[in-house]
Amino acid sequence: MKEKKLFSFDELHLPIIFKDIILNFWVVILAVVTACMGIFTYDKIIYEPQYISESTFVVSPRSNGSYVGFYASLNTTNEMAGVFSEVFTSDVLKRKIREDLNEPDLSFTINAKVATGTNILCVSAIADSPKDAQSVMLSLMDNYGEVSEYLFGGVVLDTLKAPQVITTPYNPPNIVKTMILGMGASAFATIAIIVVLSIMRKTIKTRDSAKIHMEDSPLGILLKVKKSKLKYRLKNHKKSPLLITNMATGFSYVESMMQTSHKIFHKMRKNNQNVLLVTSCAENEGKSTIASNLALYMEKHGKRVALVDFDLRHPSIQTIFSEQSNLCPMYDIYDCLENGIPDTVGKGDSLLEIIYCSKPFRHPDRFLTGEKIDSFISELRNKVDYIILDSSPYTVAADTSMILQHADSVVMVVRQDWVPYKILQDIAEELDSEKAEYLGYILNNYRHRNTPHIFRQKF
Numbered sequence: 001m002k003e004k005k006l007f008s009f010d011e012l013h014l015p016i017i018f019k020d021i022i023l024n025f026w027v028v029i030l031a032v033v034t035a036c037m038g039i040f041t042y043d044k045i046i047y048e049p050q051y052i053s054e055s056t057f058v059v060s061p062r063s064n065g066s067y068v069g070f071y072a073s074l075n076t077t078n079e080m081a082g083v084f085s086e087v088f089t090s091d092v093l094k095r096k097i098r099e100d101l102n103e104p105d106l107s108f109t110i111n112a113k114v115a116t117g118t119n120i121l122c123v124s125a126i127a128d129s130p131k132d133a134q135s136v137m138l139s140l141m142d143n144y145g146e147v148s149e150y151l152f153g154g155v156v157l158d159t160l161k162a163p164q165v166i167t168t169p170y171n172p173p174n175i176v177k178t179m180i181l182g183m184g185a186s187a188f189a190t191i192a193i194i195v196v197l198s199i200m201r202k203t204i205k206t207r208d209s210a211k212i213h214m215e216d217s218p219l220g221i222l223l224k225v226k227k228s229k230l231k232y233r234l235k236n237h238k239k240s241p242l243l244i245t246n247m248a249t250g251f252s253y254v255e256s257m258m259q260t261s262h263k264i265f266h267k268m269r270k271n272n273q274n275v276l277l278v279t280s281c282a283e284n285e286g287k288s289t290i291a292s293n294l295a296l297y298m299e300k301h302g303k304r305v306a307l308v309d310f311d312l313r314h315p316s317i318q319t320i321f322s323e324q325s326n327l328c329p330m331y332d333i334y335d336c337l338e339n340g341i342p343d344t345v346g347k348g349d350s351l352l353e354i355i356y357c358s359k360p361f362r363h364p365d366r367f368l369t370g371e372k373i374d375s376f377i378s379e380l381r382n383k384v385d386y387i388i389l390d391s392s393p394y395t396v397a398a399d400t401s402m403i404l405q406h407a408d409s410v411v412m413v414v415r416q417d418w419v420p421y422k423i424l425q426d427i428a429e430e431l432d433s434e435k436a437e438y439l440g441y442i443l444n445n446y447r448h449r450n451t452p453h454i455f456r457q458k459f
Contacts, residue, residue, distance in 0.1 A: 053124065088121075223253055275408045290442060
């Protein structure tokens with residue numbers, strides 16, 4: 001199989017994106033907290049308050065020692081005010097101020113601006129403290145004449161507004177607004193990253209994605225269902241197994257499972273196959289539940305079937321059928337491998353025989369490579385019509401490859417958005433090259449793309 005590198009928007013799955021956001025919401029909270037800490041640190045450590053002292057002057061020309069009226073030469077005084085503002089911001093005046101205050105390293109800024117269309121000059125001194133700002137402004141008023149006398153002998157500067165003592169910085173930080181913006185920006189950026197990573201994750205998310213990357217349609221699609229009859233579940237005080245014979249299982253799941261089972265066993269009957277191996281790529285993909293339901297389907301159709309738990313490292317069949325142990329006979333695979341299959345297998349009233357694993361095997365290869373497993377499968381073939389083998393995940397151990405030698409066909413369970421499709425492609429190729437016939441894959445735990453699960457039909 002060749003991996004498809006072209007991304008298709010048909011593979012977008014909004015419920016999965018929402019699920020990833022919810023599961024990773026702690027990351028969003030962490031990002032918001034980090035942003036708040038960063039803003040608080042800036043406010044306490046990096047932020048430097050600046051204080052401003054302002055004064056307003058009127059620039060007027062004088063002639064023969066007498067002042068000329070303001071409105072008489074407005075254009076001239078306006079131009080003089082513009083040139084005068086350059087004097088206030090000159091390095092010469094700044095140096096003079098530092099010498100006057102006897103602080104050569106004093107840091108301050110002087111801004112001068114002419115009011116448009118007037119001869120009014122607004123001057124401001126900015127420093128790190130109110131005292132420095134006030135001192136700079138007073139020194140400026142005392143020394144600007146000495147600097148400007150050489151340039152503007154015919155100009156007089158009158159104080160229109162004296163400088164005021166300022167106790168609050170002119171650049172106060174709006175910590176509340178900054179934190180709100182920072183929290184919103186960090187939350188948005190984090191959620192955007194989660195969404196991008198969710199979209200770019202190379203797993204099977206939709207039916208289209210399954211068809212594209214597995215190069216074949218699934219044998220069946222089993223929906224992710226919510227158990228119905230809440231009172232029934234509360235009464236039992238535990239989670240019921242997702243079996244087609246369980247009244248708490250949703251009708252939609254039962255219907256999909258029945259259709260999938262019919263398709264699988266139709267292929268087996270057509271090819272005269274009796275032993276089916278159910279496997280998956282990784283753990284928690286639902287293969288044991290599906291294997292159990294396949295066995296129950298055959299029982300419902302009058303076939304004598306044996307369900308064997310060959311997941312010797314992490315057995316689960318006994319747990320699934322713990323509530324139905326009185327309805328069908330159950331045998332320990334340890335005893336069956338050591339002492340042979342009991343004579344009661346295949347002769348009772350129940351058409352379903354459960355051969356479970358009571359505890360994990362420490363060295364399952366000892367049981368899977370000897371003659372005991374050959375005689376066990378051969379004898380079981382003679383006692384029942386069909387054998388369903390629940391194996392370990394294919395990528396976890398080599399157990400599945402050993403069991404495949406005794407199976408006629410194999411089915412792989414693929415859970416939605418669980419295993420990278422490149423791994424699924426490789427496993428499907430390996431299963432297709434084995435002795436057992438690869439029938440295909442079942443897409444399990446599937447969420448609809450168009451509507452969230454909680455808004456789907458309730459059963």
